[in-house]
Amino acid sequence: MEETELQNELASIRSIMERSSKFISLSGLSGILAGIYALIGAGVVYKLLENANADPYFFINGVRAKLPDHKMPAFSRYIIDTTLIWELVAVGIIVLLASVITAVLLSSRQAKRKGQPMWGSVSRSLLFNMITPLLAGCALIFILLFWGHYSFITFYVNLIVPVMLIFYGLALVSASNFTFGEVKYLGLLEIVLGLVCACLPGYGLNLLFWAFGFGVLHIIYGALMYFKYDK
Amino acid sequence: MSIAFDKLDDAFEHRVRLQIMSVLAANERYDFNSLKDLLGITDGNLASHLKALEKEEYIVVHKSFLGRKPNTNYEATEKGKKAFKDHLNTLEQLIKQQKLS
Secondary structure: OOHHHHHHHHHHHHHHHHHHHOOOOOOHHHHHHHHHHHHHHHHHHHHHHHHHHHOOEEEEOOEEEEOOOOOOOHHHHOOOOHHHHHHHHHHHHHHHHHHHHHHHHHHHHHHHHHOOOOOOHHHHHHHHHHHHHHHHHHHHHHHHHHHHHHHOOHHHHHOHHHHHHHHHHHHHHHHHHHOOOHHHHHHHHHHHHHHHHHHOOOOOOHHHHHHHHHHHHHHHHHHHHHHHHHO | OOHHHHHOOHHHOOHHHHHHHHHHHHOOOEEHHHHHHHHOOOHHHHHHHHHHHHHOOOEEEEEEEEOOEEEEEEEEOHHHHHHHHHHHHHHHHHHHHHHHO
16 A cells, blocks of 8 residues: 555545544634624614613503603513514524524535535434534523512523523533533633623623624624635 | 465455444444444344344344334454454554565
8 A cells, every 4th residue: 555545544434534524624714604693683683672662561471551750661571562572482483493504504505515414313313412512591581581570680680691602602511512612612602601601690681792793793603614614 | 475365364354344344343332223323224234234233143133122113233242353453453463574675
């Protein structure tokens, strides 16, 4: 055997070990787009809160009511305004769906190019490890919404954004064993961001933290991955 | 200096067999269909190489059912993992040797 032949052999072993255990077709471009969707979503939420705040009337369980003091901060308001709650939940779900669909479409294109099956044992493990913390987080968010709504205690609602960031970070850390190692650092950053956000309740900074964690961080991370692996 | 050459494992003479062992070294278990997709070879070809590795006792087969579909998983044995590691070490030595000369 020639030297180059031996080296090819070793290179092919390394590549097959990586391809068999890690989903290397995760698209960086989809990270950038997910970040952009999140920033648009944050903008829409900001507008909704602002509009709601300008209106002294609101709906509580379908009944029109007037706020005694309509200068009540937008953030505490949305725990009692049921229409607003569902609007905010809808924005969140739309951003999530758009990001997931983009990631699946772009990654399957990438998978075709890299000769890796899109739906194989690796992507299955990746999905399972990611979806477990995410579902737990989702359930907790609905529990917090429920408690906030029925107890009128803002504390519960102020925990929603930290919970989103922390559980999403945990999902990334656990998924990182099955894809690029860099995903782990993004996950750790999201967790730290969530904890910091939880330390600053009632400052009305939650939306800002959300936009930074899901918008800015995704764009930076996606751009780094795009230049490193997408080519 | 050509001592290293006969240390190369004959069982890994075929590239496919070495690739199968690479996959089973990196993963606890791997199923037949995923293996087929990953290596991009035919059923018959993969099956014959798997049989050869099984005969060497480098891998073990786990058969189960997912609903009604049979699901065949493969796992590397300790013997197989050691043989794979030795083979890699030998390849590495060969490269070093050729760089020296």
